[in-house]
Amino acid sequence: MIKPEIYRSLGLSDQEYQKILKILGREPTSTELAMFSVEWSEHCGYPRSRNWLKLLPKKGKYQSLIGEDSGGIIVDDLAIIFKMESHNHPSQIEPKQGAATGVGGIIRDIFTAGARPIASLNSLRFGPLSEPYNRYLLGGVVDGIQFYGNCIGIPTVGGEIYFDESYSGNCLVNAMCIGVANKDKLARAVALGAGNSILYVGSSTGRDGIGGCSVLASHEFKKGEEKRPTVQIGDPFMEKCLVEATLEALATGYIVGIKDMGAAGLTCSVSEMASAGNCGVEIELQLVPRADANMEPWEVMMSESQERMLICARKGKEKEIQEIFLKWDLHAVVIGKVTDNGMVCVKDKGKIVAEVSAHSLTEAPVYDMPYEKPDYLDELNKLDVTKLYEPKDYNEVLLKLLNCPTICNKAWVYEQYDHMVQTNTIILPGMSAAVIRLKGTNKAIAATTDCNSRFCYLNPYRGAQMAVAEAARNLVCSGAEPAAVTDCLNFGNPEKPDRFWYFKNCVEGIADTCKFFNIPVISGNVSFYNESPKGAIYPTPTIGMIGIIEDTGKICRQHFKKESDVIILLGSLKQGLGGSEYLKEIHGLTRGDVPDLDLQLEQSVQAAVLQAIRKGLVNSAHDCSEGGLAVTIAEACITEENQMLGAVIKLDVLENFCLRMDEILFAEAPSRIVVSVNKDNLSALCEIAKKHSVGCQILGEVKGDRLIARYKEKTIIDLSLVKLSDSWRKAIPQRLAK
Amino acid sequence: MKFGVVVFPGSNCEEDCFYVIKEILAQPAERIWHKQTALDNFDCIVLPGGFSYGDYLRTGAIARFSPIMKPLVDFAHKGGIVIGICNGFQILLESGLLPGAMLRNKELHFICKYVHIKTENINTLFTNLCSSSQVLKIPIAHNEGNYYIDEQGLKSLEKNRQIVFRYCSPKGEINKEFNPNGAIANIAGIVNKEGNILGMMPHPERSSEIELGSEDGRLIFKSILKWTESK
Amino acid sequence: MIEAEIYITLKKTVADPQGLTVKHALESLGYKEAEQVRMGKLITIRLNLKNKEEAEGKIDEMCRKLLANPIIEDYSFNIRCLPTDLQ
Numbered sequence A: 001m002i003k004p005e006i007y008r009s010l011g012l013s014d015q016e017y018q019k020i021l022k023i024l025g026r027e028p029t030s031t032e033l034a035m036f037s038v039e040w041s042e043h044c045g046y047p048r049s050r051n052w053l054k055l056l057p058k059k060g061k062y063q064s065l066i067g068e069d070s071g072g073i074i075v076d077d078l079a080i081i082f083k084m085e086s087h088n089h090p091s092q093i094e095p096k097q098g099a100a101t102g103v104g105g106i107i108r109d110i111f112t113a114g115a116r117p118i119a120s121l122n123s124l125r126f127g128p129l130s131e132p133y134n135r136y137l138l139g140g141v142v143d144g145i146q147f148y149g150n151c152i153g154i155p156t157v158g159g160e161i162y163f164d165e166s167y168s169g170n171c172l173v174n175a176m177c178i179g180v181a182n183k184d185k186l187a188r189a190v191a192l193g194a195g196n197s198i199l200y201v202g203s204s205t206g207r208d209g210i211g212g213c214s215v216l217a218s219h220e221f222k223k224g225e226e227k228r229p230t231v232q233i234g235d236p237f238m239e240k241c242l243v244e245a246t247l248e249a250l251a252t253g254y255i256v257g258i259k260d261m262g263a264a265g266l267t268c269s270v271s272e273m274a275s276a277g278n279c280g281v282e283i284e285l286q287l288v289p290r291a292d293a294n295m296e297p298w299e300v301m302m303s304e305s306q307e308r309m310l311i312c313a314r315k316g317k318e319k320e321i322q323e324i325f326l327k328w329d330l331h332a333v334v335i336g337k338v339t340d341n342g343m344v345c346v347k348d349k350g351k352i353v354a355e356v357s358a359h360s361l362t363e364a365p366v367y368d369m370p371y372e373k374p375d376y377l378d379e380l381n382k383l384d385v386t387k388l389y390e391p392k393d394y395n396e397v398l399l400k401l402l403n404c405p406t407i408c409n410k411a412w413v414y415e416q417y418d419h420m421v422q423t424n425t426i427i428l429p430g431m432s433a434a435v436i437r438l439k440g441t442n443k444a445i446a447a448t449t450d451c452n453s454r455f456c457y458l459n460p461y462r463g464a465q466m467a468v469a470e471a472a473r474n475l476v477c478s479g480a481e482p483a484a485v486t487d488c489l490n491f492g493n494p495e496k497p498d499r500f501w502y503f504k505n506c507v508e509g510i511a512d513t514c515k516f517f518n519i520p521v522i523s524g525n526v527s528f529y530n531e532s533p534k535g536a537i538y539p540t541p542t543i544g545m546i547g548i549i550e551d552t553g554k555i556c557r558q559h560f561k562k563e564s565d566v567i568i569l570l571g572s573l574k575q576g577l578g579g580s581e582y583l584k585e586i587h588g589l590t591r592g593d594v595p596d597l598d599l600q601l602e603q604s605v606q607a608a609v610l611q612a613i614r615k616g617l618v619n620s621a622h623d624c625s626e627g628g629l630a631v632t633i634a635e636a637c638i639t640e641e642n643q644m645l646g647a648v649i650k651l652d653v654l655e656n657f658c659l660r661m662d663e664i665l666f667a668e669a670p671s672r673i674v675v676s677v678n679k680d681n682l683s684a685l686c687e688i689a690k691k692h693s694v695g696c697q698i699l700g701e702v703k704g705d706r707l708i709a710r711y712k713e714k715t716i717i718d719l720s721l722v723k724l725s726d727s728w729r730k731a732i733p734q735r736l737a738k
Numbered sequence B: 001m002k003f004g005v006v007v008f009p010g011s012n013c014e015e016d017c018f019y020v021i022k023e024i025l026a027q028p029a030e031r032i033w034h035k036q037t038a039l040d041n042f043d044c045i046v047l048p049g050g051f052s053y054g055d056y057l058r059t060g061a062i063a064r065f066s067p068i069m070k071p072l073v074d075f076a077h078k079g080g081i082v083i084g085i086c087n088g089f090q091i092l093l094e095s096g097l098l099p100g101a102m103l104r105n106k107e108l109h110f111i112c113k114y115v116h117i118k119t120e121n122i123n124t125l126f127t128n129l130c131s132s133s134q135v136l137k138i139p140i141a142h143n144e145g146n147y148y149i150d151e152q153g154l155k156s157l158e159k160n161r162q163i164v165f166r167y168c169s170p171k172g173e174i175n176k177e178f179n180p181n182g183a184i185a186n187i188a189g190i191v192n193k194e195g196n197i198l199g200m201m202p203h204p205e206r207s208s209e210i211e212l213g214s215e216d217g218r219l220i221f222k223s224i225l226k227w228t229e230s231k
Numbered sequence C: 001m002i003e004a005e006i007y008i009t010l011k012k013t014v015a016d017p018q019g020l021t022v023k024h025a026l027e028s029l030g031y032k033e034a035e036q037v038r039m040g041k042l043i044t045i046r047l048n049l050k051n052k053e054e055a056e057g058k059i060d061e062m063c064r065k066l067l068a069n070p071i072i073e074d075y076s077f078n079i080r081c082l083p084t085d086l087q
Helices: A004-009 A014-024 A030-039 A088-093 A095-111 A132-152 A212-216 A224-230 A236-250 A265-276 A297-302 A318-327 A358-362 A394-403 A453-458 A460-478 A497-517 A581-587 A599-614 A628-638 A651-657 A661-666 A679-691 A721-729 A731-736 B014-024 B069-077 B087-094 B151-159 B218-230 C017-028 C052-067
Strands: A063-066 A071-075 A078-086 A116-126 A156-163 A172-182 A197-202 A255-260 A280-284 A308-313 A331-339 A343-348 A351-357 A425-427 A434-437 A444-450 A481-490 A521-527 A540-549 A566-570 A618-623 A647-650 A673-677 A696-702 A706-711 A714-720 B003-007 B029-033 B044-047 B081-085 B101-103 B111-119 B135-142 B146-148 B163-168 B187-191 B197-200 C002-010 C040-047 C073-081
Touching: A004 A014, A004 A030, A014 A030, A014 A351, A030 A265, A030 A297, A030 A351, A030 A358, A063 A521, A071 A481, A078 A095, A078 A444, A078 A481, A078 A540, A088 A095, A088 A132, A088 A172, A095 A116, A095 A132, A095 A172, A095 A236, A095 A255, A116 A132, A116 A236, A116 A434, A116 A444, A116 A540, A132 A156, A132 A236, A132 A731, A156 A434, A156 A444, A172 A444, A172 A481, A172 A540, A197 A236, A197 A318, A236 A255, A236 A308, A236 A318, A255 A265, A265 A280, A265 A297, A265 A308, A265 A343, A265 A358, A297 A343, A297 A351, A308 A318, A318 A331, A343 A358, A351 A358, A394 A581, A394 A628, A394 A661, A394 A714, A394 A721, A444 A460, A453 A460, A453 A497, A453 A540, A460 A481, A460 A497, A460 A540, A460 A599, A460 A618, A460 A673, A481 A497, A497 A521, A497 A540, A497 A599, A566 A599, A566 A628, A566 A679, A581 A661, A599 A618, A599 A673, A599 A679, A618 A628, A628 A647, A628 A661, A628 A673, A628 A706, A628 A721, A647 A651, A651 A661, A651 A696, A651 A706, A661 A714, A673 A679, A679 A696, A706 A721, A714 A721, A721 A731, B003 B014, B014 B029, B014 B218, B044 B087, B069 B081, B081 B087, B081 B218, B087 B101, B087 B197, B111 B187, B146 B187, B163 B197, C002 C052, C040 C052, C052 C073
Parallel strands: A078 A521, A116 A156, A280 A343, A481 A521, A647 A706, B003 B029, B003 B044, B044 B081, B081 B197
Antiparallel strands: A063 A071, A071 A078, A071 A521, A078 A172, A116 A172, A197 A308, A197 A331, A255 A308, A280 A331, A343 A351, A425 A434, A434 A444, A444 A540, A481 A540, A566 A673, A566 A696, A618 A673, A647 A696, A706 A714, B101 B146, B111 B135, B111 B163, B163 B187, B187 B197, C002 C040, C002 C073
C-alpha cells in the first residue's frame, strides 16, 4: 500500500494518484510511480501551461517545422533548427555546472534533430552586482557557459544580460542553440517499427541528478543549498564526440529515431519516443551501462546523468551504428526493442518492474489554473511625469545610464566565449543581433534574444508585445527579415492566481504580436516556480528570434562609420518614461505604464529600415530601447573601440513633440531606429520613409571626438568619447573588482 | 600542394582550417583521423585548434600519444611542414617538437578577441609574404596561451630567431598592455630551429576572409604555398 | 591493491596566478597569515599490484611520461597498500 506522503513527496496530488490507479487498474510499482511523477511534472508534461501555449501561431512566411524536441523553418534547401530552454534552478544552486549542463542540454536537442549546431545564445538575469552572491552567480554562470560552449566548438554569438532585484535568489539562465541541416536529412524523436532495436549511447548512468530537473523545476526555492547533490555535472568533451558520432550515424540512414535523455532521463526518452511513434518499447535495465553498481531500477529510470541519448535503429543494422560510436570511444548498447502493444515495459533481470501505456505517461492531466490581476498594479501604473524633478546635469545622467549593468557593454562576458569558431560569425557579439553566415550560400542568419521584464511586470500583455517587437527590430537593424521565434517563458508559481495572470497575459501578447508580424513560434519552454522567499521574479517571457539575411553583402552594424554622415531618427517620438531604465536608475522608481506600441507603425519602421539597408543606403542602424535615444546615439559613437566617432545632435527638431528634455532623451517608446547615411543618400532614405508613412527626423551629423547635443542655444550634453566609452566599458569589471 | 588536417577527438577547428585550404587557397586537403598510423604524400600537416581529449589533464598532453603522432614526428624530422594552431601549438609543445610549455592566461579567463601580432622574422617559410615588422590582425581564443620558457630557452629562441610573432598594439608597440595572456616576452608564435614547424596561438584560419573582419591570416597560408612552389 | 596519491604543482620558478588569486581572497576574508598559496592537482590511482617498489617505479614513470610536464611542473607521490575491505 503506497502512502500519500510518498506520492506527495514526488509532487503528485491525491487526484493524480487516483488517476494513476485507474489507468493501471492496480497499485503502481515504485518504478511506475516515479515515472508518472516526472512525466506529469510541469517540466515534462506542461499540465498547467499547455492550454495557453495552443494560442501561439505555428505558421509564417517560411515553412515551419515543429519537431518533438525542437522546431525550425525551411530556407531553400536548408532546415534551420533552433530552441531555447531554461536551466534556472540548477544554476542558482551551482552556477558553473548548472549553466554548463543547460548549454549541453539545448545542444543535444538540436543535433538529435539531425542538425549541426552552428551558434548558441543565452539570456541571463541576475540580482544586483552589489550583492556578493550575485557576483558569484554571474562569474559562475559565465564560466559554465564558456567551459561547455568553447570546448564543444559551437560559437556563443549573442544574448542579453539583465540585472534586477527580482532575480536575487532566483537567477535565470536561458540557453538557445541554432543548428542547420539539409531539409531532407532531419531526424525525429520517435520509436517505430516493432522489432527494431533500442540503443543506449553516451555516458554511463549514475546517481547524479536523480529527480534533479523535474523535481527542482516544480518547486519553489526555500533552502536551495540542501538540493546541491541533485545538480548534474557536464562533460563537453564527451558531448563533442557525441555530436560527431551522432551526425555520422544519422547519415547512414539506419536510425529511425533519436532522443536526448535530458530531464527525467530514460523515463522521458523511452515513453516519449514510444508515444510519438504510437508503439511500445521494452527495455532491460541490466543492459544499461552504469557508473554506480548498486542502483535501484527506479534510480536507473530517473537518473539525469548528462550526455546520454536513446536511438531507435533498424533491425539488423545495430552493428553499423555501434561501430561509428566505437570509433569515437562511446558506448552504444542495445537495451531493448520496439513492440506493437503501446506499452512501456521495463524489466530488471528479466522481471517486469514497470508496465504502463506510453500515452498515459505522456498525456499529463491538463489543468485550468485560476488567474487574477494583482491588486497593486493599477496604482503602480500611475505616473505623473510633471512631478519628477528634471535633472540639471544631463552629462551625469547619460554617464550613469551607460554605466548601469543592464545597459553597459558586456565584453567582460562575451570575450570569455569563443564566438568565432566555425568561422561564420560575421557580426560579432556586442551589437543588437549576431549574424552567422551560411557557408555555401549567399545568405546569413541573424539571431537575438530579448525581453524587458520590467515592462512585463508593469503590463504583461504589452511587455510581451514589446519583447517580440524589439527582437524583430534588432534583427532588422542588422539587415535581416524576422523569420521565427523560440520562447522561454519564465514565471513564478502558477498555482498563485496573480502569477498565472501574468503568464496568461504574456502568452497572449506574444501570440497576438507574432500573428500580426506573421512570425511563427516554432519551439519553446516553460519554467514556472521561479520564486525566492522574497517573491516571484519579474515575469520574463524571453523571445529568441532568428531572421534571414538574403545577401551577406548587405549587412548593417550599429556604430557610426564615417565623419559627416547624417544622423536620422526613423519613427516618431512619443511619451514613454514608464518602466524606463532612467526612471529606475535616476529616480529610483519602478512604475508607470509601458509605452504605447502601435504594431502597424512598428512594422512600417522595420520595413523602411530593411529596405534602406538592402538598397545599401544606410551606414549604421541602431534601435532605441533601454536608455532611450541618448543611449542609442552614444552607443553608435563608441561601440567600435578602435574606431569611435563623435556626433553633433540638434534637438530643436524635436520641439514639436511637446516633451520634456528627459523624455526626449531617455524615454523607451518603441518603433524608433537611429540610422546614419551618406549625405548623398539622404533624399533616397527620406523617400523610403515617406513611402512607408514613417517619420524621418534629421538629428545631426557624425563629427569629431565628442558627443554633443544642443537644444536651441543650450548645450544639453557634451562629453568626450573616451569618457563615454570608459563609463560603458568598465561598468562590469569595476563591479566585479569589489 | 597537399595539406593534411589532423582530427583528434575534441578538435574543433579542423573544419575551419579545411575550409580555408580548400575554398580560399583552392588547394587539395584531407582530414587525417588521429588513429591513423601513417602519413603519405603530404606537403603540410595542420594540427588544428580545439580541446583534444577535453584538455582534461593538460592541454595537448593526451593527444601527443595518439597513434598519428609517431608518423608526424618522423614527417617533421624529415623537414615536412607542420603548423600547429592554438591547441595544435600546445600539442607541439607537449610532444617536444617545439620548446617551452603553456600556462593558464594571467587573468585566469578564456579570451576570445581580435589581437595584433608583430611579425618578428619574415625569413621563415610561414612569413615570407609579410613585410618587415608587419602587424597582423588575428583573433585569439584560448584559456592556456601564457607561453613559458626558462631564461636560457628564451635566449636561445631569440638567438636563433625562432620567435616569429609577438603580441603588440595596433601600431606595433610591444608591451605589457598589449599582452593578452601574460606570455613571456609577448610570444604569440615560434618555429623550431630548422624552421619547418610553426606553433602559434592566434587563429589564421579565422582571419582569412575580409567578411570575418580580417584577411591577414591568409598571408601565413599563402607564404607556405609560395615557399613550396618555389622549391 | 595499491593506491597512489600524486601531487602535481607548478615549479617554484613559475608564476601561479591561480594561487595568487586565492591568496588575495583569503586575505580579504581576514586571513592575513596566509603567506603563500600554490595551487596544484591531486590524482589518485589504484594499481593492480602487490609490490610497493614496483608500484613506485610505475607511478614515477607515469608522472614523467604523461601526468606532469617537467618544463613547468613538479610532482611527488605517496603510495600505500589498501586494506582488503576497501578494495
